[in-house]
Amino acid sequence: MKATIFQGPGKIKVEEVPDPVIHDPTDVIVKVGYACICGSDLWPYRGLVNRPEGSRIGHEFMGVVEALGSEVKTMKLGDLVVAPFVVSDGTCPECLVGMTTACRNRQSWGLNGNDGGQGQKVRVPWADGTLVVIPQDNLDDHMLRALLPLSDVLSTGHHAAVSAGVSQGLTVAVIGDGAVGLCAVAASKRLGASKIFLLSTHPDRAAVGKQFGATNIVAARGDEAVEQIKSLTNSLGVDAALECVGTAESWDTAFGVVRAGGNIGAVGLPHQTPDIPISKIFSRNIGVKGSAAPARHYIPELLPDVLSGKLDVSAIFTITLPLDKIAQGYQAMDERKEIKVLIKP
Amino acid sequence: MKATIFQGPGKIKVEEVPDPVIHDPTDVIVKVGYACICGSDLWPYRGLVNRPEGSRIGHEFMGVVEALGSEVKTMKLGDLVVAPFVVSDGTCPECLVGMTTACRNRQSWGLNGNDGGQGQKVRVPWADGTLVVIPQDNLDDHMLRALLPLSDVLSTGHHAAVSAGVSQGLTVAVIGDGAVGLCAVAASKRLGASKIFLLSTHPDRAAVGKQFGATNIVAARGDEAVEQIKSLTNSLGVDAALECVGTAESWDTAFGVVRAGGNIGAVGLPHQTPDIPISKIFSRNIGVKGSAAPARHYIPELLPDVLSGKLDVSAIFTITLPLDKIAQGYQAMDERKEIKVLIKP
Numbered sequence: 001m002k003a004t005i006f007q008g009p010g011k012i013k014v015e016e017v018p019d020p021v022i023h024d025p026t027d028v029i030v031k032v033g034y035a036c037i038c039g040s041d042l043w044p045y046r047g048l049v050n051r052p053e054g055s056r057i058g059h060e061f062m063g064v065v066e067a068l069g070s071e072v073k074t075m076k077l078g079d080l081v082v083a084p085f086v087v088s089d090g091t092c093p094e095c096l097v098g099m100t101t102a103c104r105n106r107q108s109w110g111l112n113g114n115d116g117g118q119g120q121k122v123r124v125p126w127a128d129g130t131l132v133v134i135p136q137d138n139l140d141d142h143m144l145r146a147l148l149p150l151s152d153v154l155s156t157g158h159h160a161a162v163s164a165g166v167s168q169g170l171t172v173a174v175i176g177d178g179a180v181g182l183c184a185v186a187a188s189k190r191l192g193a194s195k196i197f198l199l200s201t202h203p204d205r206a207a208v209g210k211q212f213g214a215t216n217i218v219a220a221r222g223d224e225a226v227e228q229i230k231s232l233t234n235s236l237g238v239d240a241a242l243e244c245v246g247t248a249e250s251w252d253t254a255f256g257v258v259r260a261g262g263n264i265g266a267v268g269l270p271h272q273t274p275d276i277p278i279s280k281i282f283s284r285n286i287g288v289k290g291s292a293a294p295a296r297h298y299i300p301e302l303l304p305d306v307l308s309g310k311l312d313v314s315a316i317f318t319i320t321l322p323l324d325k326i327a328q329g330y331q332a333m334d335e336r337k338e339i340k341v342l343i344k345p
Numbered sequence: 346m347k348a349t350i351f352q353g354p355g356k357i358k359v360e361e362v363p364d365p366v367i368h369d370p371t372d373v374i375v376k377v378g379y380a381c382i383c384g385s386d387l388w389p390y391r392g393l394v395n396r397p398e399g400s401r402i403g404h405e406f407m408g409v410v411e412a413l414g415s416e417v418k419t420m421k422l423g424d425l426v427v428a429p430f431v432v433s434d435g436t437c438p439e440c441l442v443g444m445t446t447a448c449r450n451r452q453s454w455g456l457n458g459n460d461g462g463q464g465q466k467v468r469v470p471w472a473d474g475t476l477v478v479i480p481q482d483n484l485d486d487h488m489l490r491a492l493l494p495l496s497d498v499l500s501t502g503h504h505a506a507v508s509a510g511v512s513q514g515l516t517v518a519v520i521g522d523g524a525v526g527l528c529a530v531a532a533s534k535r536l537g538a539s540k541i542f543l544l545s546t547h548p549d550r551a552a553v554g555k556q557f558g559a560t561n562i563v564a565a566r567g568d569e570a571v572e573q574i575k576s577l578t579n580s581l582g583v584d585a586a587l588e589c590v591g592t593a594e595s596w597d598t599a600f601g602v603v604r605a606g607g608n609i610g611a612v613g614l615p616h617q618t619p620d621i622p623i624s625k626i627f628s629r630n631i632g633v634k635g636s637a638a639p640a641r642h643y644i645p646e647l648l649p650d651v652l653s654g655k656l657d658v659s660a661i662f663t664i665t666l667p668l669d670k671i672a673q674g675y676q677a678m679d680e681r682k683e684i685k686v687l688i689k690p
Binding site: 239289 | 438439442443444446447508579580581584596604605606608611615618619620621622623624626627628629630631632633634635636637639
């Protein structure tokens with residue numbers, strides 16, 4: 001089969017590799033139909049985090065079960081499944097409280113001998129704990145594009161909103177107009193937010209944000225964005241600030257726009273982000289929560305709304321490429337020419 | 346009238362001062378029946394924070410309305426009222442969202458010309474916004490002792506629990522066995538916590554904690570306490586850690602006992618507390634929230650349960666003194682001989 005190999009910063013290659021086989025009785029093999037490139041795949045691509053050269057890459061994929069380990073109970077051959085961005089056993093105490101990203105048997109796609117999502121096939125460890133079966137057949141291409149983001153970005157946007165306690169009638173500011181920020185807009189709308197400010201200086205991304213439910217586009221950054229949002233909220237600020245970037249500046253903006261007693265839901269991977277002075281929390285009773293989304297825990301809750309068409313973030317995929325051209329996709333995302341790249345292996 | 350004067354670290358005096366008079370039409374004068382000494386009054390007493398010498402002190406009191414400004418609408422002469430530990434106008438955007446401690450007209454008792462709660466009378470600014478009327482007459486001494494903690498420590502313990510999202514069936518660890526920690530136990534029980542671990546190495550305080558609803562006493566501190574709680578929770582930790590101390594060590598304990606995806610509710614006044622590395626939050630999806638409790642916002646919710654006898658934390662008052670002997674009370678609390686001192690002016 002073909003799979004994407006990370007060969008060092010800036011070097012993405014597709015190579016012929018051995019087909020995966022069942023190794024443990026809890027494994028399945030998935031034939032990948034849809035995969036994509038994540039903003040976090042760009043971190044090693046840009047040399048900002050280390051990743052072993054020669055490792056597989058990709059952690060968002062959907063496909064059909066092609067082989068089953070003898071102990072797998074919740075799926076059968078031919079089932080359409082979506083994979084969350086980490087492997088989880090589904091049975092440890094952390095998984096049982098919904099914290100699948102803290103699973104005691106957590107594994108990462110593409111590392112330590114695991115296949116990556118950006119390939120034609122993937123051996124999935126702990127298949128019952130990891131995968132979610134899509135309980136419908138004959139889904140069209142549009143619906144499949146709407147389902148794939150459950151794997152990561154839609155679940156992550158939802159996690160930002162949940163971590164900040166977004167609920168009916170609350171006001172929200174989303175910091176970050178990447179795929180995750182845009183999904184955070186859609187998730188906030190789904191949870192009933194009455195006002196959703198999206199910070200975006202890119203008209204194309206702002207347009208997608210509007211489509212997903214943003215009520216106000218704030219075409220500014222930093223202090224200027226804070227001022228604008230304050231002036232639109234009676235100098236109060238918003239109930240929930242969703243931090244979907246991870247830099248020192250975006251955290252400052254989050255603390256700036258959130259009201260006294262409000263919450264910051266943070267999902268932007270911290271990058272040279274300074275410590276949080278306790279005074280920043282204590283001076284105004286600000287809540288801070290977030291990190292990697294337990295996508296496996298959220299997918300069953302979000303899935304019905306995706307299947308009904310109520311929750312459709314497929315517009316984040318601004319280009320579709322075959323696996324052979326995935327290097328072009330990395331380049332386009334690196335240059336921010338595309339929001340998110342869909343791959344059909 | 347007589348009032349308590351802070352005369353510098355270690356120096357508490359009761360002096361004759363002029364009776365307060367109505368200054369603004371939104372004022373009332375309260376004749377104080379019950380007051381008390383707060384752990385935070387000990388900070389200037391110990392010289393750990395600055396407070397003007399000669400200032401009044403005390404911010405927890407209950408009494409009867411003795412004079413009314415012309416614009417006061419929600420109370421009448423003779424009403425029994427309880428005062429939250431800060432003055433709030435009740436009408437600004439922050440007050441309207443329940444963040445009365447962030448009121449735009451916030452004032453502190455005992456400072457900038459305001460009376461302190463540890464005196465015979467208090468002029469109350471923004472009386473409608475600040476005070477809560479107790480809607481019952483002829484309450485006995487025991488009930489009045491149960492009501493007074495609404496002023497601060499009971500509302501603060503409740504705030505720790507609310508900030509950590511305590512609800513039906515969750516597991517809680519309370520760090521700190523002072524009056525606030527003990528009230529956090531009672532508040533967690535009221536909110537339905539299924540298991541409440543109280544860290545306490547003082548048998549007398551542990552006994553009060555048991556009475557308030559602690560299911561397990563952990564007679565240890567730091568890493569040893571963390572180990573014990575982990576071993577009792579399937580190595581998971583608790584859903585909610587209530588930080589009621591404010592030191593670097595107690596914060597470490599909070600991060601140590603809380604489970605992945607759990608929440609820290611923090612009300613211990615930070616004291617040389619280091620910044621929070623974002624990695625501490627991000628590595629395990631920990632939520633952090635808290636600060637000064639919006640007592641004025643909570644009192645109407647808690648009051649019915651106090652009046653019905655369901656929520657009774659009067660046992661935190663381990664000694665009662667007349668106003669003239671208040672200096673003894675400061676000394677006893679400073680030496681941790683008493684949990685909390687009730688003053689009858």
